[in-house]
Amino acid sequence: MKVDEGEIVAIVGPNGSGKSTLLKSILGFARLFQGKVFYYGKDITGIASDRAVSMGAGYVPQMNNIFPNLTISENLDMGAYHRKGRASVKAGMREIFEMFPELEVRKNALAENLSGGERQMLAIARAMMAQPKVLLLDEPLASLSPKPVSVILSKLEKIRETGTAIIIVEQSVKKALSVSSRGYVLVEGACAMEGEANSLFAEESSKQRYLGLEAKGY
Amino acid sequence: MTVNWAQILFNSVITGSIYLLGAVGLSVTYGLSGFPNFAHAEFITLGAFIGYFVAEQLGLGLPAALIVAFLVTGIVGFLCYRGVFQPLAKRGASIIHLMVASIALGFILRYSIGAAWSWHPLYFTTTWSAFDVGPLRVTGLWLWLIFVAVGLAFIMHLILTRTKIGKAIRATSSNPELALASGINIDRVIWITWFVGGGLAAIAGIFRGADTQIWPMTGWDIILPMFAVAILGGIGNFYGAIAAAFVIGLAENVGVVALIAVGLSTEYRMAIPFLILIITLIVKPQWLAMLFRRA
Numbered sequence: 324m325k326v327d328e329g330e331i332v333a334i335v336g337p338n339g340s341g342k343s344t345l346l347k348s349i350l351g352f353a354r355l356f357q358g359k360v361f362y363y364g365k366d367i368t369g370i371a372s373d374r375a376v377s378m379g380a381g382y383v384p385q386m387n388n389i390f391p392n393l394t395i396s397e398n399l400d401m402g403a404y405h406r407k408g409r410a411s412v413k414a415g416m417r418e419i420f421e422m423f424p425e426l427e428v429r430k431n432a433l434a435e436n437l438s439g440g441e442r443q444m445l446a447i448a449r450a451m452m453a454q455p456k457v458l459l460l461d462e463p464l465a466s467l468s469p470k471p472v473s474v475i476l477s478k479l480e481k482i483r484e485t486g487t488a489i490i491i492v493e494q495s496v497k498k499a500l501s502v503s504s505r506g507y508v509l510v511e512g513a514c515a516m517e518g519e520a521n522s523l524f525a526e527e528s529s530k531q532r533y534l535g536l537e538a539k540g541y
Numbered sequence: 542m543t544v545n546w547a548q549i550l551f552n553s554v555i556t557g558s559i560y561l562l563g564a565v566g567l568s569v570t571y572g573l574s575g576f577p578n579f580a581h582a583e584f585i586t587l588g589a590f591i592g593y594f595v596a597e598q599l600g601l602g603l604p605a606a607l608i609v610a611f612l613v614t615g616i617v618g619f620l621c622y623r624g625v626f627q628p629l630a631k632r633g634a635s636i637i638h639l640m641v642a643s644i645a646l647g648f649i650l651r652y653s654i655g656a657a658w659s660w661h662p663l664y665f666t667t668t669w670s671a672f673d674v675g676p677l678r679v680t681g682l683w684l685w686l687i688f689v690a691v692g693l694a695f696i697m698h699l700i701l702t703r704t705k706i707g708k709a710i711r712a713t714s715s716n717p718e719l720a721l722a723s724g725i726n727i728d729r730v731i732w733i734t735w736f737v738g739g740g741l742a743a744i745a746g747i748f749r750g751a752d753t754q755i756w757p758m759t760g761w762d763i764i765l766p767m768f769a770v771a772i773l774g775g776i777g778n779f780y781g782a783i784a785a786a787f788v789i790g791l792a793e794n795v796g797v798v799a800l801i802a803v804g805l806s807t808e809y810r811m812a813i814p815f816l817i818l819i820i821t822l823i824v825k826p827q828w829l830a831m832l833f834r835r836a
Contacts, residue, residue, distance in 0.1 A: 377724055392715045
């Protein structure tokens with residue numbers, strides 16, 4: 324499994340296939356029993372989570388992905404914890420607000436008062452404040468209505484254009500693959516299939532076999 | 542019976558100020574470390590004895606006593622966490638294991654303090670000026686206490702809302718895993734919290750000791766109402782703890798009036814915080830914490 328600079332890669336699969344665990348083990352949140360993690364050719368297997376962030380890995384968990392008792396600005400400040408100097412943090416915040424103008428208008432609001440879509444935007448923006456080279460997103464579209472989903476997907480495209488690689492774990496297979504260049508199908512902790520995003524589920528039988536889906540809108 | 546309500550209110554602020562200083566550290570370390578630290582009582586006691594040593598035995602006065610006691614007890618608090626609780630937590634100790642370890646550590650500290658100084662009560666010899674302000678009887682010590690408690694609470698507020706480490710403390714308190722995912726060194730955050738919590742407990746100890754007496758049970762005598770404050774304000778909630786300290790202080794002082802009115806001993810005053818706590822937990826748990834979400 325690999326991801327290149329400026330590329331979005333989707334990891335899909337049925338419930339319980341180990342998608343979230345895979346992300347957590349890359350970042351040192353879960354114990355890795357076998358396999359290795361390489362980052363720009365360097366073995367970082369079992370790295371401490373805070374070191375992974377300082378090396379350039381951004382992570383957005385599926386649940387509890389904001390600090391609810393902090394304002395939007397303070398959440399972004401925390402994302403920039405490793406950045407040196409107040410000027411650098413301010414510059415980072417300006418860039419983030421250009422990308423997420425929805426957040427700037429409410430920058431002094433407590434994060435707990437945001438809608439589902441705004442929370443997800445804040446979670447991604449917080450991770451982006453660390454200037455990650457690779458962004459790992461755990462089901463960023465879960466529980467969102469159609470409009471915020473399309474907003475989030477367009478933000479991911481913009482992030483990709485900056486050169487940041489994105490690994491997206493998602494249940495909404497079609498939506499995840501719509502912005503990805505490649506995809507991996509995870510089944511019971513192992514990679515069952517991989518390929519170009521637009522041809523990954525070209526055969527109806529593969530959808531049924533790996534995702535248990537028959538509907539066209541998988 | 543004629544009641545001087547202005548004095549009752551003022552006394553409530555004094556009681557609340559002591560609880561504020563003691564309970565803020567207890568609450569925040571509880572929130573970040575995930576267990577109630579009963580040895581916090583001995584941080585209060587140690588602070589009182591160090592304050593006595595600096596102010597009385599070295600004759601350096603109250604301000605020097607406050608600073609030295611804050612620093613020394615803060616370091617002791619940090620060492621207790623780093624040397625005892627953190628290794629236990631890393632080995633998977635449960636909240637019960639950690640709580641029992643804190644009781645054991647408290648015993649060790651208490652008897653060490655008794656052996657080093659004395660089990661006989663000690664008294665500050667400084668005579669504080671007393672004067673009347675309208676219906677109020679006020680002493681210089683009480684004014685110092687209120688000034689220091691309010692001043693430190695304000696400084697803590699500035700640290701928590703304006704500084705990187707303060708925001709990291711609030712972030713770690715609300716979501717430790719996300720704090721880690723943000724690159725925050727949560728061990729360092731917890732160490733700093735234990736240092737500050739120990740230091741604030743020491744300040745509470747000095748004022749409690751100067752107002753009453755100092756002996757190895759000084760901290761234990763007031764730790765239980767402080768737990769009531771921490772729970773009422775919401776575990777780990779700084780602003781909730783401040784509000785709860787004054788609520789409990791008021792309840793205790795009004796309760797004393799009520800106890801006297803019904804002919805009961807004022808010894809029962811220690812039960813009042815828990816009565817308030819039980820009623821609150823039954824009727825509306827964490828209502829104070831909900832009012833102060835920016836903790």
